Amino acid sequence: MARVASNTVGLHRFQPFLRTSQPLQSLKPFIHFHNKTRKRQIVSCQTTPNPTESSTVDKLPVEPDSVSNESTSQATSSSQGSSFPEFPSKGINKQIAVVSTLAAVGLFLSARLDFGVSLKDLSAAALPYEEALSNGKPTVVEFYADWCEVCRELAPDVYKVEQQFKDRVNFVMLNVDNTKWEQELDEFGVEGIPHFAFLDKEGNEEGNVVGRLPQKYLLENVDALARGEASVPHARIVGQYSSAEARKVHQVVDPRSHG
Numbered sequence: 001m002a003r004v005a006s007n008t009v010g011l012h013r014f015q016p017f018l019r020t021s022q023p024l025q026s027l028k029p030f031i032h033f034h035n036k037t038r039k040r041q042i043v044s045c046q047t048t049p050n051p052t053e054s055s056t057v058d059k060l061p062v063e064p065d066s067v068s069n070e071s072t073s074q075a076t077s078s079s080q081g082s083s084f085p086e087f088p089s090k091g092i093n094k095q096i097a098v099v100s101t102l103a104a105v106g107l108f109l110s111a112r113l114d115f116g117v118s119l120k121d122l123s124a125a126a127l128p129y130e131e132a133l134s135n136g137k138p139t140v141v142e143f144y145a146d147w148c149e150v151c152r153e154l155a156p157d158v159y160k161v162e163q164q165f166k167d168r169v170n171f172v173m174l175n176v177d178n179t180k181w182e183q184e185l186d187e188f189g190v191e192g193i194p195h196f197a198f199l200d201k202e203g204n205e206e207g208n209v210v211g212r213l214p215q216k217y218l219l220e221n222v223d224a225l226a227r228g229e230a231s232v233p234h235a236r237i238v239g240q241y242s243s244a245e246a247r248k249v250h251q252v253v254d255p256r257s258h259g
Contacts, residue, residue: 117159119144119151123173125162129184132170133203138225139170143185143195145177148242150212151194157215161222168226176247185244192241198225198232207235 122142132139142158144151162171174181176193184190188197188205196209198221206225209217221232 117156119146119155119173122155122158122162122171123175125171126173127170129172129174132172133199135170136201137168137170138201138228139172139199139203140222140225141172141174141184141188141197141199143174143176143181143188143190143193143197143244145175145193145242145244145247147246147248148193150240150242154194154212157218161215161219164219165222165226169222176244190244192238193244194241195244196221198222200225201228206230207232209234209237209239211239211241213237213239 129141132141158171174184176185176190188195188208192210194211196218198206198208200206207221209221217234217237221234224232
């Protein structure tokens with residue numbers, strides 16, 4: 001009986017060991033997880049670059065002269081990029097203004113020659129008929145009228161030819177509406193206008209051109225007169241013309257009028 005009691009007492013002494021065994025088992029996962037976290041922290045710390053190595057790579061020796069050269073080159077490039085384009089000087093501006101003015105004047109004169117010449121202008125610049133027959137030069141006589149559409153259209157061409165040969169050939173304008181030229185109308189057989197009669201230096205007719213025709217007919221005939229040829233290349237050429245029967249007859253008081 002005494003052994004049984006001692007055994008019970010012995011078992012009771014070992015109960016604390018059995019009670020503490022369960023908490024120890026429950027702490028094992030926490031300890032294991034804590035060790036894992038420590039290992040990860042250690043691994044992450046090992047992956048960071050060594051500060052001594054990075055410093056040796058990044059810090060390279062730089063000469064002070066190269067730094068100054070680079071800074072100056074950057075400054076010059078930035079100044080060149082930001083600099084404004086140079087404007088022309090005042091002398092160049094004056095030259096441009098003069099050239100543009102001359103060009104404008106040339107355009108005005110060309111427009112005047114091509115479109116602004118009128119029959120009145122040709123008549124004012126023409127030589128009187130009597131004077132043309134007596135100065136020993138060949139003569140071109142144009143019979144015209146202010147109402148003649150073809151005459152107005154051909155005025156610029158006539159003006160150009162006149163400017164080219166006016167020193168060697170006379171140019172005369174006779175208005176068919178003026179009764180003063182009735183005899184000349186019959187003499188040259190004027191039925192349509194414009195009528196161009198080409199006379200040699202003695203006043204003899206070498207040929208005539210009537211109506212709207214290319215400028216070369218007039219130009220070639222006048223050139224033949226200026227060179228003193230016996231005949232003109234286009235002696236009898238007729239184009240579209242205005243009838244002389246539609247003329248408005250009137251008497252001009254001015255005896256010098258050749259219009």
